[in-house]
Amino acid sequence: MAKFSRTDNCKNCVDCNKKIPLFQLLSQSELTDLNTSRFEVKFKAGETIFKQGTSATHLLIITSGLAKFYVEGVQERQLIIRIVKPWEVVGQASLYFDNRHHYSVAALVDCTACFIEIESFKKMIRQNSAFAEEFITQCTQKGVFSYEKMVSLSQKQMHGRIADGILYLSKKIYESNQFSLHLSRQDIADLTGMSKDSAIRILKEFHHEGIIELDGRNLNVLNSEQLERISETG
Amino acid sequence: MAKFSRTDNCKNCVDCNKKIPLFQLLSQSELTDLNTSRFEVKFKAGETIFKQGTSATHLLIITSGLAKFYVEGVQERQLIIRIVKPWEVVGQASLYFDNRHHYSVAALVDCTACFIEIESFKKMIRQNSAFAEEFITQCTQKGVFSYEKMVSLSQKQMHGRIADGILYLSKKIYESNQFSLHLSRQDIADLTGMSKDSAIRILKEFHHEGIIELDGRNLNVLNSEQLERISETG
DNA sequence: GTTATTTGCTGATAAATGTCGATTTGAATT
DNA sequence: AATTCAAATCGACATTTATCAGCAAATAAC
Structure with missing residues (x-):
């Protein structure tokens, strides 16, 4: 440290x-x-x-x-x-x-x-x-977030998990459809609970299907509705 | 309700x-x-x-x-x-x-x-x-528990997850090595994030290997050290 | 500028896991 | 005891996912 x-x-x-x-x-x-x-x-x-x-x-x-x-x-x-x-x-x-x-x-x-x-x-x-109350609010929000993450990690297949990961980054972190990613491919794999190779594969797939545009570390979410759909169907 | x-x-x-x-x-x-x-x-x-x-x-x-x-x-x-x-x-x-x-x-x-x-x-x-402080303590404990559960669900294979599930039930819930299980096989599958059939398969395996004794809903943990080992190696 | 080193990428293969159908068991009801 | 129904079980198969080897591209180190 x-x-x-x-x-x-x-x-x-x-x-x-x-x-x-x-x-x-x-x-x-x-x-x-x-x-x-x-x-x-x-x-x-x-x-x-x-x-x-x-x-x-x-x-x-x-x-x-x-x-x-x-x-x-x-x-x-x-x-x-x-x-x-x-x-x-x-x-x-x-x-x-x-x-x-x-x-x-x-x-x-x-x-x-x-x-x-x-x-x-x-x-x-x-x-x-x-x-204290506001602090508790934040703790409980994180609790609910954890439950959703557990569902994503344990019940969704790779496409759904990558969709969840992209939506999380786009909506919660960068708050934009287009951003320069600060996470490596390995980081994305670690965020979505899969191997690096699998993460790369799914990202490429989304790219080829026109759902996202991914060039190096520049990510552009082209069709977030479809990402939502993929997230929901698992 | x-x-x-x-x-x-x-x-x-x-x-x-x-x-x-x-x-x-x-x-x-x-x-x-x-x-x-x-x-x-x-x-x-x-x-x-x-x-x-x-x-x-x-x-x-x-x-x-x-x-x-x-x-x-x-x-x-x-x-x-x-x-x-x-x-x-x-x-x-x-x-x-x-x-x-x-x-x-x-x-x-x-x-x-x-x-x-x-x-x-x-x-x-x-x-x-x-x-308030004691309440926050409980919330944060649950938070840490959630992190461990996420690791189990996303990084361990079925044997490790079932081991985690059995250890959780035996140590935290029933506080005994031998107990009459109130969860169905489906419940155990839902606790460990896998299909019912897979859960049954691993439980049988543990039974045949002498790690546990499982007859219907009577569960006896024979070798908890080995369960710990299986839990750690994933 | 050249050489290492990391990072990203791909296809082939193997391992893990889920799904399906059929069968058995056991409990609850008649 | 016979019937019904849900839970448990098992084998065969399909799908998902990880692993591995190799290579390309980008980046850092010299």
């Missing part, structure tokens, strides 16, 4: 907090409180931000860049649970469980990461019930 | 609360408060307790019996997320999300179910921060 090193980039915290709905529920003094325990680190593409199994002392907010949130499965394989965008709070699972990271997070591109000390965060949960 | 009907079986609420760690954090007056919005319903084996898609108005605690917690996936298939034992609080995901059930719960055997009105429960979260 990259060493934490204090930087002075985190000067615009008030502005930063405006972007995180959860933090809007905090008072000025609570914000100040949280800020004192906060620091920023830059990561290069490929670097590990959280490593599964290490002890969890901080929560993470990516303020720029993109990262993958994954668990290390059997035989060195990775399962990408989700992609982490800026302003998303990462590390809930470690807060009250056993202070271990049960997943890894790695930068897909150069990232700026903000670390928040867990105890300060817990203090907010205790003293601000609106904050 | 079976209609809710008030019964007067819920007379021993103080005793009942002793069994639920979460509720031990409540004061006497808070307990009384919660109890007024509480009622009990009996379900016969096979009956649906929560139906995916319906509106969520209550949380559920099974006080006797056993139920399956599942999502309705593609083509009428079910994916059993977990088995619900007595004294487990069910329905967190609906609390703050969109007041819909994103999963179904059905009785595996005759069950007694206690329903708690959601708004009363939310009130406890707001006014009792220890209660």
Whole structure:
């Protein structure tokens, strides 16, 4: 894991907090409180931000860049649970469980990461019930997302899973039909639970059928309705 | 869904609360408060307790019996997320999300179910921060459990998944090596993400190899170390 | 600029898994 | 005991998916 090193980039915290709905529920003094325990680190593409199994002392907010949130499965394989965008709070699972990271997070591109000390965060949960409620909301949303992902992984065939993966990236992450993909083919395979070769094959198929246009890492979703259909039929 | 009907079986609420760690954090007056919005319903084996898609108005605690917690996936298939034992609080995901059930719960055997009105429960979260923290702990534990389940479903082959299923039932649910199974073969298939025929095949194999003894619905885990090994190698 | 090294791609093959039909078992009912 | 029905079982087969070997293209290292 990259060493934490204090930087002075985190000067615009008030502005930063405006972007995180959860933090809007905090008072000025609570914000100040949280800020004192906060620091920023830059990561290069490929670097590990959280490593599964290490002890969890901080929560993470990516303020720029993109990262993958994954668990290390059997035989060195990775399962990408989700992609982490800026302003998303990462590390809930470690807060009250056993202070271990049960997943890894790695930068897909150069990232700026903000670390928040867990105890300060817990203090907010205790003293601000609106904050606690919003936090619970986010946990439960992730729970429902997990159920859908389990269905996709276990009941859909490769075409359906790739369709799910593309729709997820296009709708939830890049919020556009056309984008420059930051995931390798192996990453897409790890996101959809299949081998790299199979992922490549299905992507090519979708390309040839005119559902997507994929040239290197430039992805253009041409027919999202059909992707939805493929996703539903499995 | 079976209609809710008030019964007067819920007379021993103080005793009942002793069994639920979460509720031990409540004061006497808070307990009384919660109890007024509480009622009990009996379900016969096979009956649906929560139906995916319906509106969520209550949380559920099974006080006797056993139920399956599942999502309705593609083509009428079910994916059993977990088995619900007595004294487990069910329905967190609906609390703050969109007041819909994103999963179904059905009785595996005759069950007694206690329903708690959601708004009363939310009130406890707001006014009792220890209660909120314990509740968050449970949510995050379920999150970590989900990650492990995703790895099992997407990266392990059938032998590993069946091993995981048996170990889950034996360690977490029945807490014994020998028990009378309340799940059908189809349920085991839905728990491990495979077809019923495949589940039967692997179970027979484990039986012939002397890893388990399975006669009808009587299951005896003879060699749990080997099951662990099979689980790890996928 | 040239050489490594990774990443992407493809076809052939093998392994894993699902599907189907037929049969048996067991429980519930008459 | 006879009947009915659902669950469990099994073998044969079809389909899905992974693996492997080899190659091309892009990228990084020298």
